[in-house]
Amino acid sequence: MPARRFTLVDVFTSTRMQGNPLAVVHDAEGLSDGVMGAFARETRLSETTFVQPATNAAADYRNRIWTVTREIPFAGHPSLGTAAAVARVRGEVSVTYTQETGAGLQPVDVEVAGSVVHVSMLQETYLPGPELDPGEVLAAVGLELADAHPELPCQAASTGLWHVLAPVRDDPGLLRRARPDYDRIARVLAPHDGICLYLVAPDAESGSARARSFFGNASAGEDPATGSAAGPLCAYLDARGAAVRVDITQGVEMGRPSRLTCRMEGERVRVGGDVVAVVDGSVFLDG
Numbered sequence: 001m002p003a004r005r006f007t008l009v010d011v012f013t014s015t016r017m018q019g020n021p022l023a024v025v026h027d028a029e030g031l032s033d034g035v036m037g038a039f040a041r042e043t044r045l046s047e048t049t050f051v052q053p054a055t056n057a058a059a060d061y062r063n064r065i066w067t068v069t070r071e072i073p074f075a076g077h078p079s080l081g082t083a084a085a086v087a088r089v090r091g092e093v094s095v096t097y098t099q100e101t102g103a104g105l106q107p108v109d110v111e112v113a114g115s116v117v118h119v120s121m122l123q124e125t126y127l128p129g130p131e132l133d134p135g136e137v138l139a140a141v142g143l144e145l146a147d148a149h150p151e152l153p154c155q156a157a158s159t160g161l162w163h164v165l166a167p168v169r170d171d172p173g174l175l176r177r178a179r180p181d182y183d184r185i186a187r188v189l190a191p192h193d194g195i196c197l198y199l200v201a202p203d204a205e206s207g208s209a210r211a212r213s214f215f216g217n218a219s220a221g222e223d224p225a226t227g228s229a230a231g232p233l234c235a236y237l238d239a240r241g242a243a244v245r246v247d248i249t250q251g252v253e254m255g256r257p258s259r260l261t262c263r264m265e266g267e268r269v270r271v272g273g274d275v276v277a278v279v280d281g282s283v284f285l286d287g
Contacts, residue, residue: 002286004028007085008279011077012225012250012258014116016278019251019258020225022081023048026089028064030287033071039285040066046215046223047078051086059100061086068220072195073102074124074160076227076260076271083108084117084275103160109272120272122265123228126235129156129192137166140188141199141214142179147171152202152240156192157232159269163213164194165233170201175212176253186216198229204242209233211250224251225258231269234262 005026013019023043028036028050040048050064064071065078083097093112098105099121108121132155134148148154149167156164168174178199185197195215202209211233213226230248237243245263261272 002284003282004285005089006279006281006283007088007277009081009085009275009277011081011275012227012260012273014274014276016276018256020077020223020256021045021278022078024082024085025050025283025285026085028052031285032287035285035287036064036066037071039283041068044068046220047075049078049082051082054100056100056105058098059105060097062100065101071102072161074228076123076230077225079106079108079121080119080227080273081275083110083121084119085277087112087117088277106160115276117275118272119275120261120270122268122270123159123231125159125267126232126239126269127158128236128239129158129162131155132164132188134166137164137188137197138168140181140184140197141166142181143168143174143177147174149202152242155236156194157236159228159231159235161228162192162194163226163229163232164188164192164197165229165236166197166199168199168201170203175199175201175210178212180214180222182214182216182218185214189216196223196226196229198226198233200233202237202242202246204237207243207246209246209248210252211248212253213250222254224254224256225260225273226250227260227271227273230260230262231271234264234269234271238264
């Protein structure tokens with residue numbers, strides 16, 4: 001059974017044991033879907049990625065992204081964390097990769113500065129979905145209609161992966177009061193094939209936002225940093241004339257503070273942050 005290189009990184013942070021953890025399996029050519037899914041369940045992380053040779057000649061590598069339940073076409077922190085891990089393995093300190101995912105091809109910029117790697121990527125073109133009843137959406141996280149943002153509606157949106165954006169008033173205690181009901185969250189997400197309910201308190205004047213992100217099941221729970229939701233949030237704010245860039249703080253309530261930076265570049269959003277390695281080693285996985 002061959003040993004395959006393995007990296008554990010924390011994404012959207014420069015401090016180990018903060019941000020969003022990610023497991024990356026290098027040299028994953030030949031692994032079956034069953035083995036990848038089983039190892040993703042073994043890690044018990046929100047996502048695990050597998051680096052394979054690209055099937056598209058324009059890409060540098062193929063990034064297969066797995067949750068504990070299934071493969072997904074795209075995600076934010078798995079894209080950035082994988083690029084950082086690939087650069088470390090290849091010994092590259094300043095590089096732009098084109099990664100291949102189920103959502104298409106995404107350029108990823110990587111800059112290595114000692115133990116910290118800064119990574120940013122262009123996500124897919126913004127796709128706005130339907131506006132949703134704020135009372136129904138906010139009730140799924142234990143909040144009331146009065147907590148909804150007075151100008152920004154709840155809406156499904158995607159820049160590669162669908163989420164439900166739930167803007168609320170910029171009240172410092174409001175996000176702390178959120179209490180997820182995962183069955184209700186699942187019902188909110190299901191019609192839109194949404195991955196997370198993204199509860200966000202934007203401050204247009206400062207170009208910042210605070211966020212919490214909830215999956216549609218209790219086993220996955222809350223996500224400390226959701227790059228694939230930060231992208232559509234930035235595009236959503238831009239489309240409504242609220243901001244062309246936003247710096248997002250997330251994961252604070254979980255004890256894993258994360259910082260995500262987003263800005264519009266033409267019709268696409270660039271999402272970035274820091275990545276720090278925690279473990280380098282090997283795993284034994286047979287096709």
